[in-house]
Amino acid sequence: MLKQNTLHYLSVAGFRWMVPVIKLAFWENPREQGQEIVRLIALPLFAILVFLAIWSTAASKIDTSLGSFPGPGVVASAASGLYQEHLAEREKAEAFYQRQEDRNKVKLAKNPDAEVKIRDYTGKPTYFDQIFTSLITVFTGFLVASIIAIPIGIACGLSPLLNTAIAPIIQILKPVSPLAWLPLVTMVVSAVYVSDDPAFSKSFINSAITVTLYCMWPTLINTAVGVANIDKDLINVGRVIQLGWFTQVTKIAIPAALPMIFTGLRISLGIGWMVLIAAEMLAQNPGLGKFVWDEFQNGSSESLARIMVAVVTIGFIGFILDSFMHTLHKMIAHDDAGA
Amino acid sequence: MSTYLDISQISIDFPTKTGPFRALEKVDLKIARGEFISLIGHSGCGKSTVLNIVAGLYQATEGAVVLESKEVNQPGPDRAVVFQNHSLFPWLTVYQNVELAVKQVFKGRKSKAEIRHWVEYNLGLVQMSHASHKLPGEISGGMKQRVGIARALAMEPKVLLMDEPFGALDALTRAHLQDALMEIQAELNNTVILITHDVDEAVLLSDRIVMMTNGPAATVGEILSIDLPRPRERLTLADNVDYNHYRAAVLTFLHQKQAKSDHKASTKKPHELRLADTNKPAEVALKKATGA
Numbered sequence: 061m062l063k064q065n066t067l068h069y070l071s072v073a074g075f076r077w078m079v080p081v082i083k084l085a086f087w088e089n090p091r092e093q094g095q096e097i098v099r100l101i102a103l104p105l106f107a108i109l110v111f112l113a114i115w116s117t118a119a120s121k122i123d124t125s126l127g128s129f130p131g132p133g134v135v136a137s138a139a140s141g142l143y144q145e146h147l148a149e150r151e152k153a154e155a156f157y158q159r160q161e162d163r164n165k166v167k168l169a170k171n172p173d174a175e176v177k178i179r180d181y182t183g184k185p186t187y188f189d190q191i192f193t194s195l196i197t198v199f200t201g202f203l204v205a206s207i208i209a210i211p212i213g214i215a216c217g218l219s220p221l222l223n224t225a226i227a228p229i230i231q232i233l234k235p236v237s238p239l240a241w242l243p244l245v246t247m248v249v250s251a252v253y254v255s256d257d258p259a260f261s262k263s264f265i266n267s268a269i270t271v272t273l274y275c276m277w278p279t280l281i282n283t284a285v286g287v288a289n290i291d292k293d294l295i296n297v298g299r300v301i302q303l304g305w306f307t308q309v310t311k312i313a314i315p316a317a318l319p320m321i322f323t324g325l326r327i328s329l330g331i332g333w334m335v336l337i338a339a340e341m342l343a344q345n346p347g348l349g350k351f352v353w354d355e356f357q358n359g360s361s362e363s364l365a366r367i368m369v370a371v372v373t374i375g376f377i378g379f380i381l382d383s384f385m386h387t388l389h390k391m392i393a394h395d396d397a398g399a
Numbered sequence: 400m401s402t403y404l405d406i407s408q409i410s411i412d413f414p415t416k417t418g419p420f421r422a423l424e425k426v427d428l429k430i431a432r433g434e435f436i437s438l439i440g441h442s443g444c445g446k447s448t449v450l451n452i453v454a455g456l457y458q459a460t461e462g463a464v465v466l467e468s469k470e471v472n473q474p475g476p477d478r479a480v481v482f483q484n485h486s487l488f489p490w491l492t493v494y495q496n497v498e499l500a501v502k503q504v505f506k507g508r509k510s511k512a513e514i515r516h517w518v519e520y521n522l523g524l525v526q527m528s529h530a531s532h533k534l535p536g537e538i539s540g541g542m543k544q545r546v547g548i549a550r551a552l553a554m555e556p557k558v559l560l561m562d563e564p565f566g567a568l569d570a571l572t573r574a575h576l577q578d579a580l581m582e583i584q585a586e587l588n589n590t591v592i593l594i595t596h597d598v599d600e601a602v603l604l605s606d607r608i609v610m611m612t613n614g615p616a617a618t619v620g621e622i623l624s625i626d627l628p629r630p631r632e633r634l635t636l637a638d639n640v641d642y643n644h645y646r647a648a649v650l651t652f653l654h655q656k657q658a659k660s661d662h663k664a665s666t667k668k669p670h671e672l673r674l675a676d677t678n679k680p681a682e683v684a685l686k687k688a689t690g691a
Contacts, residue, residue, distance in 0.1 A: 293486035296456055299474040301503045301554065311499065315490045394490035394534070 072390045074383040077101050130365035135372065138365035146186040153181040185346060191373065194347035197264060198336045198381075201271025202329050208272070209280035209328075210321060216280070217287020218313065230280065238274035238335045242343055245269045263345035270339040275328035279321070286320025287313050315394065322389035329385055333378050348374060403432035403590055404558055409452055409462035422448050424616035425462070428609060430558075433588045437601035439649060440611030440620075441657060446594045449611075450560050453592065454480050466557060476504040479556035483563045485543040487535040487550075494531035497521060497550045504554045521553040522546070524583055541572035545579070552583070561593045565600065574633065577603060585630060598653070602645045603631060610652045620657065623648055 063086065070078050080096035083089070112132045122129035130138065157178065164176040185193070216223040246266050253265060294316060298308045314321075340349025352370045355363045406428040412419035422445045430436055438446045451457040453464050455474040463470050471478065487496045497518045501509070509517060522528045525545040535543050544564055551559055565573040577600060584591065584604075595601050601608045605625050612620040625645055627636070636642040 291486065293482045293484065294488060296454075296474070296480065296482070297486050297488075297500075299456065300454065300478070300480050301476050301500045302474070303503060307503075312488070315488070318490070394536075 073387045077104075124364065126359060126364050127361050130368050134365045135368045138362060139369045139372075141362070142187040142366065142369060146188045149183055149186045152183060156181045156183075187351060187369075190346065190348050190351045191377070193264075194336060194340065194349070195377070197267045197340075197345075197347060198271055198329070198332050200264075201268040201336070202275055202325075202332045204268065205272040205276040205328060205332070206279055206325060209276045209324075210283050213280045213283025213321070213324075214287050214309065214313065214317070216284035217317065218309070220288070223284060223288070230277065234277040234281075238270045239338060239342055241273050242266070242270055242339055245273070246343060261346075263343065266343055267336060267339050267345045267347065270343075271332045271336050274335045275332035278327040278331070279324035282320045282324025282327070283317060286317030286324075289320075290316040318393040319389070322385070322393050326382065326385040326389065329381050330378065333374075333381055337374055401431060402429040403434075403467065404430040404453070405465040406430070406449070406453060407463050407465060409449070409459040409464065411448060411452065411457065412460045421616045422614055423452075423459075424618045426611075426618050427462075428619060428622075430590060430592070432590055435584060435591045435593070435604055435606045437593045437595055437605040437608045438611060439595055439598070439601050439608055439653070440617070441613055441653065442596065444611045444614050445617040446611055447562055450480070450562050450592060450594055453558065454478050454560050456480075476500070476554035477557045479551035479554040479559055481544075481547050481551045481559070481561040481564045483566050485535070485540070485547040487543055487546055489535050492532050492534055493522065493527060493538070493546050494518060496535070496546060497553050500550050501553050517553060521549040524552060524586075525549040525579060539572075541568050541576060544568065544576060548576075548580070548583075552587070552589075557590065559589045559591045561591065563594050563596070566596070573597075573600070578633070580604065581629075581631065598646055598649045601649060602627075602642060603633060603636065608645075608649060610649065610657075613657050621652055 063082070067079050067082060070076065070082070077100040080093040080100060084093040084097070116131040116133070119129040119131035119134075160178055164178075167174045167176055216226065249262055249265050249269065253262060290313060294312055295308070298312050303311065336347065337349040337352070339345065340347040341353045342349075344350055344353065348370055352367050355366045355370070406426060408425045408427050409423060410421065410425055411423045412421050414420075426445075426449055428436075438449060440446050448457060452459050453471075455464075455471055455478065458472060464472070466477065487493075488499070491499060498514065501514050501518050501521075505514065505517070519528065519531070522531055525548050527542060527545050527549060530538055530542060535546070538546075548561075548564065551561075565576050568576065581604060583589075593601075593604060602625060608623045608625060610620045610623065611617050623645060627639070627641060627645075
């Protein structure tokens with residue numbers, strides 16, 4: 061039973077390739093598991109190797125002003141370099157705080173009433189800091205977008221009148237590249253968001269709003285379509301048992317539209333992530349996008365390899381975000397969404 | 400016979416681009432308490448529309464539906480509906496589907512324990528207790544329809560409305576469910592309106608069969624009382640002279656008096672319909688049915 065549950069959760073969470081490995085460990089129909097392992101693990105692994113080989117060969121043939129295009133090996137060592145830099149920076153930060161504490165201790169020993177301060181370390185953000193910033197930003201923008209888009213979508217789905225009224229606005233706003241909004245957002249935020257002790261930095265808010273502006277639409281439209289297309293008989297059941305308006309929405313409309321809402325959310329988070337990187341590059345807002353731009357401007361012999369590390373990272377994170385939404389969808393919504 | 404449910408001279412118009420379309424014309428039907436009525440007719444003749452008006456899901460343009468001397472024009476649990484495609488909420492388990500209706504209908508009238516007991520009792524009636532924790536997606540079509548019936552029965556309706564409840568099921572499953580329905584009916588003696596296009600089903604289950612003319616402006620054509628003793632057994636009835644006589648009467652109505660050629664028939668008035676040249680298959684069916 062425990063094994064069954066584990067296997068079930070692994071498939072739901074997108075780790076289907078681990079299923080035959082676990083079954084094999086229990087020596088359950090080993091022949092079949094062997095075939096499954098070949099299909100789910102060996103085959104993709106082989107494709108990755110082929111890809112790396114092509115990349116490696118092609119890279120050695122491309123010469124740029126910054127040296128030859130980085131192959132997989134160079135990129136891997138650049139990645140480990142970035143990790144070393146991260147560790148070194150953390151050590152420096154720790155040493156910095158340690159020094160302050162030591163100094164304060166000495167101060168307090170001399171004079172117990174002395175005012176002591178701990179200053180924040182202001183070293184440059186490491187690669188991992190940039191990843192973290194980007195993730196926080198994309199989730200903030202995505203969350204705000206969802207909070208706005210889902211209720212509006214539900215309202216549009218419930219009321220054909222409202223839907224007809226605002227459809228043109230949505231249709232026109234939807235295709236606008238968020239990068240066109242970026243200058244406006246920047247100006248408005250710096251005019252409106254004035255605070256002596258800001259809880260969030262302006263750049264963070266700019267990036268988050270830009271993400272919000274773009275990833276609202278898929279969620280909104282999918283929610284509206286999902287709510288509008290609920291099986292009429294289900295609504296009639298609600299009418300026969302005389303559910304109130306509010307219960308009708310919470311017990312029938314929302315659960316029925318949940319698969320569509322999740323499809324919208326998944327698309328939203330995916331494009332939110334793409335948009336964020338572009339916005340960070342353009343606006344020089346902290347995050348992975350800025351890292352890429354800085355490396356490009358830096359133009360050292362290592363730059364291209366470091367940018368490739370960022371490219372791979374962005375891809376991996378996008379993939380993880382998508383799997384995360386997919387898993388959430390499977391766990392919460394009632395339909396069996398395909399991969 | 401005292402009238403329990405009075406479908407009184409109802410007509411309905413649907414708006415179309417070319418003006419109102421009269422789907423039903425003065426449908427008039429008086430139903431006694433505990434009676435089992437089948438509505439039969441060709442597809443598109445407005446059987447479902449009658450049911451939806453009784454359910455309160457549609458509003459009649461003229462006429463009224465009177466239940467226990469009170470006019471009804473809103474949907475309500477006193478006229479529970481079993482829909483053709485079961486209409487269970489796919490995200491709720493079998494138990495929760497019935498519970499949702501019970502909780503809403505008996506709000507403030509039943510305690511938590513009573514609600515649980517009542518849900519379980521009704522699932523027991525349709526022999527679905529074993530699957531109460533399953534989701535609709537995990538059970539067969541016949542089982543889903545059983546749950547749909549349990550949900551409707553659990554509302555303790557004055558009239559149970561069934562819209563081709565077994566239409567989407569295979570013949571064997573359908574027979575099982577018909578038997579189950581007859582058993583439940585023997586126990587609860589509900590007032591039922593069943594829509595069907597299955598002649599055997601209508602004769603087997605009904606006290607009266609109401610045959611509807613073809614649309615537009617469809618109305619009640621003939622009413623046939625089925626005086627077969629209950630309980631009825633499908634196997635013994637197969638050789639029963641009365642049973643075959645009733646079957647033949649319904650078939651005659653459907654395939655001769657209301658024969659529907661592929662086109663044009665729907666635009667003709669009922670009295671203009673004549674025996675079409677193309678109704679050979681109907682005749683064959685009739686001969687088989689009457690043993691001729």
